[in-house]
Amino acid sequence: MIFFRGNDWDKNLSPEELQKVTSNFMAWFERLSADGIAKGGAPLESETHVVSASKGRIVSDGPFAESKEAIAGFFLLHVASMEEAVEIAKQCPTLKYGVNVEVRQVAPECTKMRLAEQLVAHGAA
Amino acid sequence: MIAPEGTTDSPPTADISQLADHLFRHEFAKLVSVLTRIFGIDRLDFAEDIVQETLAKALRTWPYIGVPRNPAAWLTQAAKNLALDHIRREKLHRDKEAQIIASFEDWSSDPDSESPQFENEIKDGKLRLIFACCHPSIPPEAQTALALKTLCGFSPAEIAKAFLTTEAAIAKRLTRAKQRIRELRIPFEIPSGEELSSRLDAVLQTVYLLFNEGYKASSGENLIREELCSEAIRLAALISEHPATDLPRTHALLSLMLLNAARLRARTDSDGNVLRLKDQDRSLWDRAMITRGIVQLGQSAVGNEISEYHLQAGIAACHCSAPDFQSTDWPRILALYDQLVLIDDSPIVALNRAVAVAQVDGPEAGINAIAAIRNCQSLESYYLFYAILGEFESRLENFPTAARHLRRAIQLAEIGSEKALLSARLAECENQPTRVTKLV
Numbered sequence: 001m002i003f004f005r006g007n008d009w010d011k012n013l014s015p016e017e018l019q020k021v022t023s024n025f026m027a028w029f030e031r032l033s034a035d036g037i038a039k040g041g042a043p044l045e046s047e048t049h050v051v052s053a054s055k056g057r058i059v060s061d062g063p064f065a066e067s068k069e070a071i072a073g074f075f076l077l078h079v080a081s082m083e084e085a086v087e088i089a090k091q092c093p094t095l096k097y098g099v100n101v102e103v104r105q106v107a108p109e110c111t112k113m114r115l116a117e118q119l120v121a122h123g124a125a
Numbered sequence: 126m127i128a129p130e131g132t133t134d135s136p137p138t139a140d141i142s143q144l145a146d147h148l149f150r151h152e153f154a155k156l157v158s159v160l161t162r163i164f165g166i167d168r169l170d171f172a173e174d175i176v177q178e179t180l181a182k183a184l185r186t187w188p189y190i191g192v193p194r195n196p197a198a199w200l201t202q203a204a205k206n207l208a209l210d211h212i213r214r215e216k217l218h219r220d221k222e223a224q225i226i227a228s229f230e231d232w233s234s235d236p237d238s239e240s241p242q243f244e245n246e247i248k249d250g251k252l253r254l255i256f257a258c259c260h261p262s263i264p265p266e267a268q269t270a271l272a273l274k275t276l277c278g279f280s281p282a283e284i285a286k287a288f289l290t291t292e293a294a295i296a297k298r299l300t301r302a303k304q305r306i307r308e309l310r311i312p313f314e315i316p317s318g319e320e321l322s323s324r325l326d327a328v329l330q331t332v333y334l335l336f337n338e339g340y341k342a343s344s345g346e347n348l349i350r351e352e353l354c355s356e357a358i359r360l361a362a363l364i365s366e367h368p369a370t371d372l373p374r375t376h377a378l379l380s381l382m383l384l385n386a387a388r389l390r391a392r393t394d395s396d397g398n399v400l401r402l403k404d405q406d407r408s409l410w411d412r413a414m415i416t417r418g419i420v421q422l423g424q425s426a427v428g429n430e431i432s433e434y435h436l437q438a439g440i441a442a443c444h445c446s447a448p449d450f451q452s453t454d455w456p457r458i459l460a461l462y463d464q465l466v467l468i469d470d471s472p473i474v475a476l477n478r479a480v481a482v483a484q485v486d487g488p489e490a491g492i493n494a495i496a497a498i499r500n501c502q503s504l505e506s507y508y509l510f511y512a513i514l515g516e517f518e519s520r521l522e523n524f525p526t527a528a529r530h531l532r533r534a535i536q537l538a539e540i541g542s543e544k545a546l547l548s549a550r551l552a553e554c555e556n557q558p559t560r561v562t563k564l565v
Binding site for chain 1: 385388402415416419420422423425426427429431435436439440441442444446457460461464
């Protein structure tokens with residue numbers, strides 16, 4: 001009765017069919033990486049519109065299994081060394097109860113800003 | 126007890142609140158978006174209040190009248206009535222009253238009998254709301270809070286729990302975000318043309334952050350964190366189903382979230398201890414979710430653009446399709462990481478790549494890969510950085526060095542179960558006989 005359209009994607013694919021879909025993806029990936037990929041996702045740094053209001057892009061921990069699960073368990077507290085990040089962390093009242101705090105690292109400057117400064121410098125020269 | 130007509134027998138209150146909650150989460154964005162379309166985005170608060178009030182009413186009355194046969198229709202009708210009451214009482218929209226009442230008449234109370242045209246309007250409305258909440262002029266942390274509040278019906282208290290902060294802090298974020306929407310006259314529309322692509326990236330980024338919030342921590346309110354993951358998945362599914370945003374990278378994001386969320390349940394044992402990938406019971410992985418993830422992966426492999434979401438989805442797919450740890454396709458994972466570090470220079474990505482390097486070329490290569498990480502200062506206070514180095518050194522049988530790294534990792538780890546896991550590794554290293562000169 002719930003309106004979650006798309007539950008029906010859950011078609012009963014056999015393991016072989018799933019394997020085939022995965023292989024297709026990997027073949028696609030290999031073709032593109034052989035062509036010299038990257039143009040696809042513009043580098044994250046230049047996609048910083050998300051944080052145009054603040055100072056730089058968010059570096060967030062990701063759902064990477066390699067470090068969290070392959071080595072030492074999955075939990076990941078991203079503690080940046082930058083003061084702002086620490087300041088934010090300190091504000092968390094649950095800190096003293098041993099709860100982890102969300103800390104994000106802010107890049108020193110926004111690439112758009114850097115670009116703007118370069119353009120200005122260039123124009124001034 | 127005789128149930129009134131059109132209702133079922135009254136179930137226990139706890140069940141009702143659970144049902145209402147569930148239904149509400151799924152109806153929330155729809156009700157808010159329809160009301161916002163009618164009243165305007167600058168009255169987002171009003172729309173949310175009406176919908177909140179609607180749920181409160183359901184929770185108050187359903188235990189007595191029983192659950193309506195068509196709860197969604199009931200909620201819609203109740204929201205309409207409440208909105209009309211407010212308009213009449215507050216005389217806020219007197220000039221527009223006739224127009225508003227006319228819009229209400231188009232809005233069928235019965236979601237099952239909605240015209241296909243109206244259904245498309247609903248889809249549009251929800252997407253408009255997503256674009257408004259994830260507008261680049263709103264600070265990112267406020268975007269995720271606003272998305273949870275407006276699109277997923279979370280209360281400020283729930284958002285605060287999920288983000289491990291105070292309710293007051295969340296309330297402040299929300300107020301500021303809504304102020305910005307009003308001040309900047311953020312439009313209630315789906316961007317088009319060139320703007321669409323960059324605005325969509327901002328939306329996907331917010332959804333990804335939302336997912337990460339839910340995925341990353343093992344502490345605190347596990348239930349609410351799992352909900353964050355499923356709400357992020359729900360939003361991405363919604364975005365992927367709209368023709369304007371049905372793009373390969375949307376499917377890639379959805380795929381990576383599904384494939385990672387599928388493993389959530391297996392990550393801890395029944396006592397809450399953290400389990401390593403190789404120790405996880407893979408039969409606990411959610412097969413239906415993996416299937417959905419792989420289907421999305423297939424839909425993402427179109428065109429000539431590989432996003433970071435594609436690469437992360439590919440990596441997650443490698444783990445999900447390995448029947449056991451030994452058969453993991455590490456060379457493939459490494460190939461995906463090699464591309465990922467090209468478009469994402471985060472030291473966290475580089476660190477994870479180093480693990481793949483070690484699996485393919487041995488621990489020494491892994492150590493070298495870590496040494497080559499640029500801008501790794503931020504890793505110096507990161508416990509996994511030392512945990513990984515410790516692991517590599519112990520594989521090389523450099524037990525004293527390994528022990529040193531592991532001790533540092535234990536100092537930095539904050540969660541008991543992680544400390545315990547690391548301490549066990551440390552004990553193993555300390556109990557190794559000191560290596561004397563290796564005989565050649």
